[in-house]
Amino acid sequence: QCAGIRGRGQVWGTPREVKGIHNRITVNGQYPGPTLEVRDGDTLAIKVMNSARYNVTIHWHGIRQIGTPWADGPEYVTQCPIQPGATYTYKFTIENQDGTLWWHAHSRWLRATVFGALIIYPKLGTSYPFAQPQLEIPILLGEWWNRDPIDVLRQATFTGAAPNISDAYTINGQPGDLYRCSSKDTVNFFVNSGDTVLLRIINAALNQQLFFTVANHRLTVVGADAAYTKPFSTRTLMLGPGQTTDVLFTADQTPGRYYVAARAYASAPNAPFDNTTATAVLEYKSAPCISNKGFLSKPNLPRLPAYNDSATATAFTTHFRSPSNVKVPTQIDENLFFTVGFGFFNCNPGPQCQGPNNTRFAASMNNVSFCTPKNDLLTPSILSGYTERLHHRLPSCSTNKFGSKVQIVLQDTAIFSVEDHPMHLHGYSFYVVGQGFGNFNPRRDTAKFNFIDPPKRNTIDVPVGGWAVIRFVADNPGVWLMHCHIDAHLTWGLAMAFAVENGAGELQSINPPPEDLPPC
Numbered sequence: 157q158c159a160g161i162r163g164r165g166q167v168w169g170t171p172r173e174v175k176g177i178h179n180r181i182t183v184n185g186q187y188p189g190p191t192l193e194v195r196d197g198d199t200l201a202i203k204v205m206n207s208a209r210y211n212v213t214i215h216w217h218g219i220r221q222i223g224t225p226w227a228d229g230p231e232y233v234t235q236c237p238i239q240p241g242a243t244y245t246y247k248f249t250i251e252n253q254d255g256t257l258w259w260h261a262h263s264r265w266l267r268a269t270v271f272g273a274l275i276i277y278p279k280l281g282t283s284y285p286f287a288q289p290q291l292e293i294p295i296l297l298g299e300w301w302n303r304d305p306i307d308v309l310r311q312a313t314f315t316g317a318a319p320n321i322s323d324a325y326t327i328n329g330q331p332g333d334l335y336r337c338s339s340k341d342t343v344n345f346f347v348n349s350g351d352t353v354l355l356r357i358i359n360a361a362l363n364q365q366l367f368f369t370v371a372n373h374r375l376t377v378v379g380a381d382a383a384y385t386k387p388f389s390t391r392t393l394m395l396g397p398g399q400t401t402d403v404l405f406t407a408d409q410t411p412g413r414y415y416v417a418a419r420a421y422a423s424a425p426n427a428p429f430d431n432t433t434a435t436a437v438l439e440y441k442s443a444p445c446i447s448n449k450g451f452l453s454k455p456n457l458p459r460l461p462a463y464n465d466s467a468t469a470t471a472f473t474t475h476f477r478s479p480s481n482v483k484v485p486t487q488i489d490e491n492l493f494f495t496v497g498f499g500f501f502n503c504n505p506g507p508q509c510q511g512p513n514n515t516r517f518a519a520s521m522n523n524v525s526f527c528t529p530k531n532d533l534l535t536p537s538i539l540s541g542y543t544e545r546l547h548h549r550l551p552s553c554s555t556n557k558f559g560s561k562v563q564i565v566l567q568d569t570a571i572f573s574v575e576d577h578p579m580h581l582h583g584y585s586f587y588v589v590g591q592g593f594g595n596f597n598p599r600r601d602t603a604k605f606n607f608i609d610p611p612k613r614n615t616i617d618v619p620v621g622g623w624a625v626i627r628f629v630a631d632n633p634g635v636w637l638m639h640c641h642i643d644a645h646l647t648w649g650l651a652m653a654f655a656v657e658n659g660a661g662e663l664q665s666i667n668p669p670p671e672d673l674p675p676c
């Protein structure tokens with residue numbers, strides 16, 4: 157008797173056009189954009205035709221791009237943008253990675269609506285290190301503005317104030333029925349009792365860390381950022397923008413309807429944010445109707461931590477371990493220390509100098525704010541054979557010798573206000589050997605580093621007012637951006653670039669740029 161009512165929301169997997177939304181840039185008319193399903197070892201060629209009115213680039217978040225830095229995507233770093241009417245084909249191979257990644261625009265704030273899942277299945281003939289689930293569901297957490305995100309960006313750039321908060325968080329494109337605008341369009345996921353379900357969760361929000369849960373179900377974490385982890389069980393996840401987490405659960409509850417929910421984790425005490433819960437509904441196919449009028453039962457509400465519950469957030473993020481012993485560099489060749497945070501910088505008096513004593517609010521790494529260059533950094537560095545010029549053009553740049561073992565200490569600073577920062581490195585996965593609150597103390601903290609089974613990630617949430625230490629081998633030549641994946645912070649300058657070169661100061665063994673690389 158529920159027929160006709162059941163499933164009246166949107167069912168995940170039904171491709172849908174975004175109708176009635178003006179002034180939004182989408183990919184193939186979909187929000188979120190199409191899911192790419194590929195296998196480890198595949199070579200991808202993705203032709204991007206820009207029929208929008210803004211410049212655009214696409215980044216394949218977490219793909220290492222070995223030998224293909226031209227395909228990485230951040231605008232003015234590895235390429236100039238694809239202009240309206242122009243085309244560029246991203247070509248790259250997936251090498252020894254499987255799990256959940258995603259793709260998104262890497263040009264101004266277009267990724268608000270230009271993003272999608274990138275799912276990498278194990279190589280043909282191999283399988284997951286856990287029992288094959290009956291059902292797999294990508295979950296894309298997003299952030300929606302009723303205004304054009306480029307206008308929100310302008311406001312954030314020119315006033316230096318916190319950007320206007322978004323109008324809703326979304327799950328697979330819909331805010332869900334706890335937002336008044338959207339009760340009819342909540343996304344539904346249908347399961348059979350007893351099914352094992354794999355959720356591939358992606359935090360694609362522009363500016364917000366999010367807690368995530370499924371009401372009544374215990375979740376087992378099995379992967380993050382396209383690397384498997386030692387399984388551990390949890391009720392709640394926390395994902396910083398850019399991060400992905402794979403979880404398994406069994407549909408072992410009384411057949412019914414349960415909320416799948418996401419809500420803000422806001423570590424900065426006074427920054428404004430939206431505290432509404434975004435929802436989707438997990439529905440057992442055998443769930444009974446509550447009344448003979450055919451109304452479906454109300455879903456069970458989940459319990460989520462308070463917005464400022466840093467203890468729960470950090471307990472979760474520090475729980476990850478690699479599944480088996482890994483090869484972490486124990487000796488290091490280059491030891492880098494970077495502060496990440498906010499501050500006031502000198503500027504010429506003017507409307508942007510709203511800080512004390514004619515200063516301007518900005519974000520920085522080691523007190524240098526990244527300014528987007530006018531031309532891309534990669535082409536001239538490769539063509540001239542020397543990266544030295546890079547340093548003149550870009551003070552926030554670090555050069556690493558090919559093959560060197562690098563350690564980076566990321567220290568959240570408290571000059572202005574502390575907040576946790578999801579720091580993302582392009583071109584690499586790294587091991588997180590330690591993290592903690594307060595100031596990093598080399599003597600005390602180095603002794604506790606995990607060299608056995610540290611997690612492998614591409615985005616690390618540096619704890620609020622704390623630190624994280626990452627290690628990797630600089631074996632992928634190119635120019636790679638490292639930045640806070642909160643777009644407001646990236647806009648304010650919380651970014652830098654690494655140039656990985658050979659001992660002679662050259663970027664080695666990179667093929668020449670593809671012919672259709674967009675001109676600057």
Ligand code: C2O
Binds near residue numbers: 230260398641
């Ligand atoms: Cu997912 Cu530089 O970004």
